[in-house]
Amino acid sequence: MKDTIKVTIIDREETHHTLDAPTDMNLNMMELCKMYELPVEGTCGGMALCASCQVYLESDTSLPEQSEAELTMLDQAFHVKDNSRLGCQIRITEAMDGIVLRLAPR
Amino acid sequence: MIETDLLIIGAGPCGLFTVFEAGLLKMRCHLIDSLPTPGGQLTEIYPKKPIYDIPGFPVVNAGELVDNLMKQIEVFKPAFTLGETAQTIDEAEGKFIVTTNKGTQHQAPVVLIAGGLGVFEPRKPPIENLEQFEDKGVEYIIRDPELYRDKKVVISGGGDSALDWTIYLMENKIVKNLVLVHRRTSFRGHLDSVQKVMDMAQAGKIELITESEVTGINAGPHGQVASVVINHATHGNITKETDHFIPLFGLTPSLGPIADWGLELEKGAVKVNTFDYSTNRPGIYAVGDINTYPGKLKLILCGFHEGTLAVQSAFARIHPNKKNVLKYTTVNGVNGF
Numbered sequence: 001m002k003d004t005i006k007v008t009i010i011d012r013e014e015t016h017h018t019l020d021a022p023t024d025m026n027l028n029m030m031e032l033c034k035m036y037e038l039p040v041e042g043t044c045g046g047m048a049l050c051a052s053c054q055v056y057l058e059s060d061t062s063l064p065e066q067s068e069a070e071l072t073m074l075d076q077a078f079h080v081k082d083n084s085r086l087g088c089q090i091r092i093t094e095a096m097d098g099i100v101l102r103l104a105p106r
Numbered sequence: 107m108i109e110t111d112l113l114i115i116g117a118g119p120c121g122l123f124t125v126f127e128a129g130l131l132k133m134r135c136h137l138i139d140s141l142p143t144p145g146g147q148l149t150e151i152y153p154k155k156p157i158y159d160i161p162g163f164p165v166v167n168a169g170e171l172v173d174n175l176m177k178q179i180e181v182f183k184p185a186f187t188l189g190e191t192a193q194t195i196d197e198a199e200g201k202f203i204v205t206t207n208k209g210t211q212h213q214a215p216v217v218l219i220a221g222g223l224g225v226f227e228p229r230k231p232p233i234e235n236l237e238q239f240e241d242k243g244v245e246y247i248i249r250d251p252e253l254y255r256d257k258k259v260v261i262s263g264g265g266d267s268a269l270d271w272t273i274y275l276m277e278n279k280i281v282k283n284l285v286l287v288h289r290r291t292s293f294r295g296h297l298d299s300v301q302k303v304m305d306m307a308q309a310g311k312i313e314l315i316t317e318s319e320v321t322g323i324n325a326g327p328h329g330q331v332a333s334v335v336i337n338h339a340t341h342g343n344i345t346k347e348t349d350h351f352i353p354l355f356g357l358t359p360s361l362g363p364i365a366d367w368g369l370e371l372e373k374g375a376v377k378v379n380t381f382d383y384s385t386n387r388p389g390i391y392a393v394g395d396i397n398t399y400p401g402k403l404k405l406i407l408c409g410f411h412e413g414t415l416a417v418q419s420a421f422a423r424i425h426p427n428k429k430n431v432l433k434y435t436t437v438n439g440v441n442g443f
Contacts (some may be wrong), residue, residue, distance in 0.1 A: 041374075043223060043359055045404070049151055050358055075264050075294045076356040078232050105232070 005097035009038055010058070012103055018054035023094050029055065029087035029101060040103065051077035054104035057101035060097040063090060079104045108187070108363020110136035112307075112420055113204055113214035115192045115364065120394030120409030121220035122175040122184075129182030129416045131430065134443065136212060137184055140191040140362075145172035146222045159407060161280045164352055164432050165395065171406075172303055181442030187212065193363045207363075216389055216420040219221065220413065221375060221396040225362030229355040231320065237325050243331025243350050254281050258333050258345060262287040262353035263426070269299040271354065277313055285313045287320055323351060345401075361396075372398050383412045383421030389423060391416040 007021040007029070021032050023045045030053035033040035041052035048069040054077055057063065063085065066074075074080050084104065091095075112128050114121045117139035125135040143149050147170075160166055166174075186419045190206035195217065197203075200267035204212045228246030230236060236244060245253075248271055259281045261268055268286065275281045286303065308312035315336055322335030324345070333347045361374055370386040372376040375398035377386060383391050393416055394409035402408075421430050 044151070047152060047155075072265070072294050075290070076230075078355075080289065098127060 002094050002097065005092070005094060005099075007032060007096070008059075008098075008100040009033060009036075009055075009091070010100065010102040011038060012105065020098075021092050023092055027092050029053070029090040029092065032076070032092060033087060033103075038103070040087060042088060044088075047075045048086055048089055051086060052106075054079070054083055054100040055085055055087045055090075057083045057085055057099070057100050058103060059098060059100040061096055063096070107203075108136055108185070108210070108212045110185070110212065110265045111216065111424060112136075112417065113138070113202065113212050113217045114220055115204070116146060116220035116222055116396070117141075117144040117149060117186060117215065118222045118394065119171060119175060119406050120413050121146070121218075121224075121392070122172070122179055123410045124218060124220060124413030124417060125182055125297075126175075127180040127316065127414045128420070128443065129179065130433065130435070130440070131417060131421045133417065133421065135182065135184045135291050136187070136214070138187045138190060138192045138206060138212065140189070140225045142189040144176060144186065144188070148172050150226070152336060155328060157406070159405065160409060175316060181221075181440055183443045188328065191362060195367050197389075215424050216391070218413070218420065219364060219385075219390065219392040219396055220394045220409070220417055221362070221364060222390075222394055223359035224364075224396065225360060226357040227360050227362065228342045228353075229358045231355060232354045233323060235323065238329070239325070239331050239351070242329055243348075244323070245350065245352050246354070248352065251275060251278070251280055256280075256282045256349060257349040258283050258349045259350045260285045260287060260320065260336075260350060261352045261354060264288040264290060264293050264295070265354065265356060266295040266299065267356070268354040269293060269295040269303050271352070272306070272312060274300050276306055276424050283313070284385065285315060285336075285348070287315045289317065289319055291316045306323070320353070327404070364396075375402075378412075381415075382415040384419060391420065 003024050004020045009011045009017045009021045030042045044050040050074050050102050070086050111133040112135045117137040128135050141303045148168035155168050156165045190208045192204050193207045194205045197246050201213050201215050202217045210437050248386050272286050306312045316338040317338050320334045321337040324333045326332035333345050334351050336344050342375040376399045378392050380399045385392050393412035395404045
């Protein structure tokens with residue numbers, strides 16, 4: 001069991017941040033970004049209601065399927081692409097080691 | 107002019123509980139909220155969600171907590187201005203005058219901002235110069251359908267509101283023609299609304315353009331909307347003549363008008379002194395999710411504490427010559443107005 005994995009976040013200035021992400025704290029990617037003070041707002045607190053934590057999945061990491069709530073929110077968001085996800089809906093697990101996410105424009 | 111002791115901006119849980127603590131000190135409260143019902147996020151966003159960290163409640167639904175808070179403060183007869191947004195603040199003779207977007211005026215010696223996430227405002231698509239067309243053909247909310255009588259209208263969005271308005275404007279034969287633009291091929295709205303819109307498109311009553319986004323607006327001779335540029339994911343751009351462009355992408359919270367109240371801000375929140383949760387403007391306090399300070403936690407229970415301390419300071423401000431002694435409700439009970 002790995003208790004930390006590597007998560008790479010590419011910010012809006014193209015800077016790559018490779019972060020140590022604990023897998024035993026029930027964290028999601030939005031919370032991880034906030035923990036490292038990356039420019040992610042997470043206005044709604046993680047309820048898939050604001051899309052301020054939208055990211056693009058840039059690695060071939062396989063993620064759990066998106067919930068209805070996440071898809072509904074992304075439907076109302078902007079800059080959405082096929083690989084768009086809400087950071088707050090990605091709960092960090094060991095299987096995500098090496099994942100690369102890019103922050104969507106504000 | 108509505109007059110009160112403590113004017114509270116925001117009727118979420120922190121604003122509501124502050125009424126109780128102010129009431130114990132014999133200060134009357136009036137609350138303003140942009141939403142039509144009290145409760146803030148709890149009522150608007152997650153009324154059915156359980157909350158587990160309210161002391162004394164192993165679990166309580168958000169809506170139930172709001173009902174309980176309303177019951178708890180009833181004895182202090184708070185008054186409300188609901189469905190109006192606190193817009194401007196002026197200071198005269200030691201009192202504040204807060205005016206809403208609908209012109210309602212409120213006067214109080216102390217203002218307490220319990221604004222939570224801020225004001226819920228329409229989500230605006232990232233189109234260059236979009237704001238220059240506001241009131242010139244671009245509307246984010248349909249207030250009066252008659253505005254569109256015999257007009258050409260482009261709606262964009264794929265949620266219930268885009269679908270419902272498309273159906274309403276067509277079924278009531280209001281608009282001259284209607285183009286609905288949606289980013290994807292399928293809709294996530296209610297099934298029967300989706301079916302209705304699909305049928306209307308099939309019958310040629312509306313023009314449905316999917317896998318597309320409105321990416322530009324062209325101005326007419328008086329600066330009003332003349333046409334929009336619609337970008338298709340694979341086919342490129344087309345231009346559609348229109349009188350109105352109505353992007354319907356739901357609501358998103360933002361700090362709103364208080365951003366211009368001369369308060370010191372940090373990362374979209376109001377900076378406060380944790381001694382009494384006062385802002386940089388004497389007489390204005392900020393509690394709950396809208397404030398920030400070192401160690402801030404956005405929790406309802408912390409907001410309750412903040413409001414409690416803020417009203418102590420507000421009391422000293424309103425009654426500079428009176429001494430205040432902490433009284434326990436267990437000993438004294440609750441004596442309402």
